[in-house]
Ligand code: SF4
Ligand code: SF4
Ligand code: SF4
Ligand code: SF4
């Protein structure tokens with residue numbers, strides 16, 4: 100026995116959500132050659148034929164730029180105004196990839212382990228996340244190597260699995276998911292098949308141990324020599340979550356804002372003295388991989404990577420996490436022969 | 441085959457000590473975009489590839505301190521990449537004599553070929569230390585393209601109303617996440633501290649908001665005016681597919697219109713922003 104929803108009914112559900120004043124976010128062809136998660140004006144047609152959007156759903160929870168408070172100078176007085184309690188609209192994320200939704204429990208911990216980040220939490224509370232199981236993968240995908248998969252349930256309120264040409268099997272996973280699909284599905288005889296995921300590509304435990312034991316290994320610099328030092332990988336990554344806090348304004352006032360930042364920029368660790376503890380790109384790449392495969396797992400028990408493959412697909416020099424980890428896994432027996440860079 | 445000649449030359453340059461590193465193209469698998477490789481041992485020369493996936497402008501790697509640390513470079517360039525190299529020499533960023541430049545004849549990069557290739561008139565690099573070409577007969581065919589072909593996309597865009605153009609840029613810049621991939625892959629964006637990174641005080645809002653993004657894009661484009669070599673690497677690197685090419689074309693067209701200048705086309709010519717001439721226009725000073 101399964102629960103089934105037709106494409107038409109699903110579109111109706113999305114349009115109703117918008118009509119009631121909510122926001123719907125889903126994969127959209129924002130340009131002829133570009134699929135991104137974006138706010139949808141209407142349910143339109145379900146996209147198919149893409150592997151993974153060129154961004155992640157991260158920005159709808161943790162926006163690229165967010166005002167923390169505003170300030171105003173009047174004479175010698177400073178006036179602050181709070182924005183944290185500004186209401187957010189109910190948000191329905193429709194058709195997220197499981198490797199995107201899996202980022203939510205990961206970021207929940209980051210934004211709540213000591214300080215409770217109300218900005219993140221209010222969006223999280225307002226969101227219902229519906230994932231769609233992947234029927235295809237490309238050679239950048241590696242979800243199965245990091246404990247995820249084409250029908251992974253982490254972070255999802257309801258999972259849709261393709262059932263023939265015009266329907267999905269619905270698996271409600273949380274109260275939010277059940278509330279969304281209440282009365283919208285029909286019972287069915289058929290159950291959908293979970294498609295196979297990508298093959299295992301590296302051993303994450305080995306990587307964790309390797310990053311711990313090889314802080315000064317020249318292999319980091321060697322394998323990442325072509326890295327251009329941008330943030331294309333981090334800003335399209337569902338799990339990267341670094342930010343910088345800056346004041347932007349003029350003599351009369353302005354705002355304190357929280358903006359995305361990235362460990363691949365040379366400025367990221369630049370001290371005011373001029374000293375930079377991570378002065379070479381290899382050290383910065385080591386940081387990114389260590390954070391994902393050792394530091395975060397040591398602290399929270401899970402890998403800070405869902406294997407979505409965006410970093411590999413999007414990197415201007417074809418250097419994703421996967422490329423480096425595969426090479427480390429292959430190169431390890433002959434590490435001694437690597438010349439220092 | 442060009443690739444065999446490239447590998448042979450690379451091995452020779454390294455074993456003779458003419459260069460300590462050969463910067464060329466490597467590839468993970470056929471049909472995948474090629475990426476920079478840094479060959480330091482003659483026996484690794486067979487890592488080099490040459491095919492229509494060699495889009496990267498390798499001149500951009502020369503600015504990186506990790507690459508400078510490798511010693512005297514030999515670098516592989518296509519005709520359009522060579523234009524960037526000429527600009528770098530003009531702007532005293534490289535000493536041309538300290539770099540061995542390997543030119544390769546190119547008949548289009550990308551599949552389908554990148555937009556710039558349709559109006560390319562630099563298929564054969566001209567000032568390199570050596571040039572590797574398909575065949576001698578092709579060499580004879582010098583192709584020139586009229587400027588109307590170079591700026592066709594710009595001219596079509598400029599026929600839209602100002603409102604439509606503004607709406608277009610709002611949507612394009614609206615997707616900018618400020619990852620600075622466009623800057624990092626650009627051969628001419630070599631400032632050690634980009635104005636976008638100045639924070640004492642902050643010159644350009646770091647926020648990826650409409651204001652911050654317009655400020656970044658206008659600044660980037662203007663800082664490259666009459667300098668941009670038109671390699672379109674910025675546009676190719678952008679994860680949000682923002683049409684940076686169109687923006688660059690507008691400034692290239694202005695430089696050609698007003699100064700008869702195309703960046704990096706002639707190593708002897710003085711760049712408009714870097715040279716003073718009595719004939720310089722001053723009719724805009726009221
Ligand atoms: S590191 Fe790469 S594969 Fe892992 S979650 Fe981020 S973008 Fe996806
Ligand atoms: S790995 Fe690629 S995307 Fe990431 S910083 Fe380096 S060049 Fe940019
Ligand atoms: S512009 Fe010319 S030289 Fe450059 S890639 Fe295209 S065809 Fe080759
Ligand atoms: S590469 Fe694209 S998204 Fe990144 S800063 Fe440049 S224009 Fe913006």
Ligand code: SF4
Pocket residue numbers: 524622625626627628629664667668669670671672673674675688
């Ligand atoms: S601005 Fe873009 S097209 Fe111009 S030189 Fe830089 S990367 Fe190439």
